[in-house]
Amino acid sequence: MKTKINEAIKQVLRLFGEKYFIGEVLNKNKVIHDLDTYDKDLLEAFISNETLKSNFTIDIAGNIVMQTNKLIELFEADEYWQDSYTKYSKKIGLTAGGKFIDESTDVVLDFPYKDTVLKASMSKEDTDKNDLRPDEPFLNEVIAKEEIDVLLDKKVLVNAKKYDEDGEHEVDSFSEDDxxxxxxxxxxxxxxxxxxxxxxxxxxxxxxxxxxxxxxxxxxxxxxxxxxxxxxxxxxxxxxxxxxxxxxxxxxxxxxxxxxxxxxxxxxxxxxxxxxxxxxxxxxxxxxxxxxxxxxxxxxxxxxxxxxxxxxxxxxxxxxxxxxxRESSTWDAAIDAKRYTSFVDMKGKENPAEWEYTTVRKKLQSLGMEYGSKEAYKFLMDNADKVFRTAANPALTKLSKENKFNRNIFTPVTTSTGLKKYVYKDEEVIFASSKIEEIDGIKTPTESISDIxxxxxxxxxxxxxxxxxxxxxxxxxxxxxxxxxxxxxxxxxxxxxxxxxxxxxxxxxxxxxxxxxxxxxxxxxxxxxxxxxxxxxxxxxxxxxxxxxxxxxSFVYVELMEKNRGFLKSIRDAKTQTELHKVFDFMLKEAEIDFRVDLEGVKDSLHELPFEDQKKTLIKIIDKNQLYYNYSEIDDKNVRDLISDSDYAFNKNFYDEGGK
The missing domain is CATH 3.40.50.150 (Vaccinia Virus protein VP39)
Structure with a gap:
């Protein structure tokens, strides 16, 4: 298995000559021993390598600390070092397929390194094709710990377009206002x-x-x-x-x-x-x-x-x-004969007992206005401080002791909804002005909104x-x-x-x-x-x-540039042996293949399988962690040739020049 990390580890260990190798085979037991005993020279060499430093160290109060436990765990996982000299380190436990159960990512659901991304497609049209879908419900069936950053690295963006009132346009930059x-x-x-x-x-x-x-x-x-x-x-x-x-x-x-x-x-x-x-x-x-x-x-x-x-x-x-x-209300829902029944003229008098009362309808009638008309609505909005609702039997027990038996209370009580409530002759009085807000300069009745x-x-x-x-x-x-x-x-x-x-x-x-x-x-x-x-x-x-x-x-539209996801679609869409084998030939050049696959065995035996089984095999061997091209690959020749000049400029602007 060739990954950035295990190649970096081999590079570091080669600095010590034959100390950690027997011929060309890694003596991993020796490496584990020196890590376990904090061998100074080995740890210094690991920290000096930027790849290993970024993956196996933490900063504590300005001090770089090597996470030797993570390195030891890596060496104890046999799948990473299948040609290692010592099959087992100093450890006893249950094994399956030659691996300790607690070291197998096939068995352990390790949240930091396992992710429940949906399959290559989110659509039922694909997932219902039981004969072609992968068995594993995870997009990344088993993810190597050191490759998590690769999976989640930022991706190449393609097909960038801007849509506005003038239609669709090619775009090569992105601003914070987009x-x-x-x-x-x-x-x-x-x-x-x-x-x-x-x-x-x-x-x-x-x-x-x-x-x-x-x-x-x-x-x-x-x-x-x-x-x-x-x-x-x-x-x-x-x-x-x-x-x-x-x-x-x-x-x-x-x-x-x-x-x-x-x-x-x-x-x-x-x-x-x-x-x-x-x-x-x-x-x-x-x-x-x-x-x-x-x-x-x-x-x-x-x-x-x-x-x-x-x-x-x-x-x-x-x-x-x-x-x-708040929810703005219509006339009938806010000020009507059932809810806001009275019109009061205070005439500068502070004592509610001295206010002059009439009904909303009688007040409008005296002014020659028809109840429910726009003219009447405007009048009542402008005089909302004189329109009130009454309700019998208020919760007087909630008032202070000194006012509990005073049936004419001018000092308002603020309700849980923020409305001002007065009490007059065993009735609560809530003025319409408590429910009026100015919306775009127009007085409008509003209702408080609850959690239903x-x-x-x-x-x-x-x-x-x-x-x-x-x-x-x-x-x-x-x-x-x-x-x-x-x-x-x-x-x-x-x-x-x-x-x-x-x-x-x-x-x-x-x-x-x-x-x-x-x-x-x-x-x-x-x-x-x-x-x-x-x-x-x-x-x-x-x-x-x-x-x-x-x-x-306006808005800018972009797509993550497909990589292996495109191969999955091509496999499913293939109608003939010839088409499928062309896809496979292209996969061998460009696709990321699951590191556990015996690729030579697949090449030798694929033609012997029925057509649908060939499809299933090719789907299974694709590394489903690599669905899209990473931005770090944008200047690779094979990738750059697939990207238009405007998309290339868009990526550089979005990631490197701020588009932020």
Whole structure:
């Protein structure tokens, strides 16, 4: 197995001549002994090598400390040194296939080095092809510890385009004011952008693949067929990285179904407790279906399901402040004969007993206005300090002892919702002015919003975004508007790396926020990008009317440059032996092959297998840790020849020249 680390180790050990070799064979028992006894010369040589220093040392108060335990563990794993002189070090234990069980990454689920990235494709169209899919549910079936940095290194970006009111343009640079849409595996894409966006994102909203107990409940197009433990690790990998991207006053909001929300909350509580000063803010229930309307997945319960959940977490709880959640109301919902029944003229008198009362209707009638008219509405808004609601039997016991039996109390009590409540003749009096806010200079009735959201409009959902559809997975712009307005301000960055049909990005654009969207599914151009093009073109659905959306804006689109992922697709698409063997010949030149594979054996025997078994074999031997080209390879001749000049310039600008 040739890796950067084991080549660096051999290079260092060769500095000692024959001390650690018997002929050409490594005497690993000798190496382990000297590491275990802190041989000064050996440790100095390891620290002097930059590759080994970056992987096997830590800085403690300015002192470089060699992690000899990690090096010893590496040497004890036989698969890394199959030609070593000593098969076993001084150790006794259970073995399987000649390896100690606790040293085998085939057996041990080692969180720092195992990642639950979805398969080469997230779509069910691929994962349902049971005869061709790899057996291992992990994208990286077994990942060598020293290659984790290679897997998660930033990737080459290709097909860069900018979309604005004038259409699509080739682009060779990226600025901090640009919105970004990226196609590729979201874990690898997040690692690609983390240097540019670390501590800059104000809101991360996620509508991830839901966890389902029963696959028949799952109606989404992408693969969400997980075991619970796999699904939780899948979420864990991404959420931990999300924390690096969030600002100190940033928020994470995740939408989830009944099956996964409680497991996810336990995971989130642990992550936020262990990693930051942040924590849980709210759990909101959102009505997402009507029993009489379109059904949600798993709606047919003993008690029918019409809700979903929003989990809200703050990166740094002390620095985060939600904007007030208010909902503007119509005339009938705010000031009507049932709720705001009286009109009072104080005439400068402080004692409520001396106020002059009449009904709202009689007051309007005396002024020649028709109740419910626009003229009457404006009058009542302008005189909101004289319109009040009464309610019998207030909670007088909550008043102070000296005022408990005083039925005429002028000093107001502030309620839990922030409204001013007066008491007069065993009635609570709440003035309409307590519920009036100026929105764009116009006095408007508002209602405080609680943690149960029942009024998100779902009736025109399929037409939002210019008719871009996603069966059962599309979220309403009204929902995203409420979340975005509560957690961000104009100019803030909103990230959604399960982009779908770009509801988050379209809503952010209409609300004058910047956005980042990441999507792996191939429909990104037909659905996600097309919706944003429609939004720039001033489509009128969703929240467009509420915010007076007139169009405009822009975004940059890029793709992670495919490597082995392209080979997987070519294998599946091959129709004949000739096509498949051309793919294999190209793989031998360019593809990364799993280090455990006997490649010569494959070449000698592949032709003997049935056609479909040949496909399965080629899929299995590809190293699925290497799906995309790393940016570090961009100047390699074989890679550079595949990249256009404008894409090359874009990469240099994005990574090297700031695009930040």
């Amino acid at each position: 919105n970004l849409v990226m196609k590729g595996n979201n874990l690898l894409a997040l690692h690609t952008i983390k240097e540019c966006y670390r501590n800059k994102v104000k809101l991360v909203y996620l509508d991830p693949p839901y966890y389902f107990l029963n696959n028949t409940d799952d109606t989404f197009a992408y693969n969400s067929d997980f075991k619970l433990s796999t699904w939780l690790v899948f979420m864990k990998n991404r959420i931990e990285l999300t924390l690096d991207l969030l600002k100190e006053d940033g928020y994470l909001v995740i939408q989830m179904n009944d099956y996964g929300v409680f497991h996810l909350k336990v995971l989130l509580d642990e992550i936020f407790h262990n990693n930051t000063a942040g924590g849980f803010v709210n759990h909101i229930s959102v009505k997402m279906s009507d029993l009489s309307g379109p059904k949600m997945a798993h709606v047919n319960k003993k008690i029918p399901k019409i809700k979903e959940h929003l989990l809200i977490y703050a990166k740094n709880y002390d620095h985060c402040f939600l904007n007030p959640l 959201w029942l009024n998100i409009a779902l009736n025109d959902l399929s037409n939002e975004g210019g008719g871009v559809e996603l069966d059962n997975g599309k979220k309403p712009e009204a929902l995203l508007k409420r979340i975005i307005e509560a957690t961000t301000n104009e100019g803030d960055i909103v990230l959604d790396y399960f982009m779908g049909t770009a509801t988050t990005q379209a809503t952010s654009l209409k609300l004058k926020r910047k956005f980042i969207g990441i999507e792996q599914m191939d429909y990104i151009l037909d659905k996600s990008v097309q919706r944003l093009i429609n939004t720039i073109g001033a489509e009128k659905r969703g929240i467009s009317k509420d915010v007076n959306w007139q169009g405009g804006g």
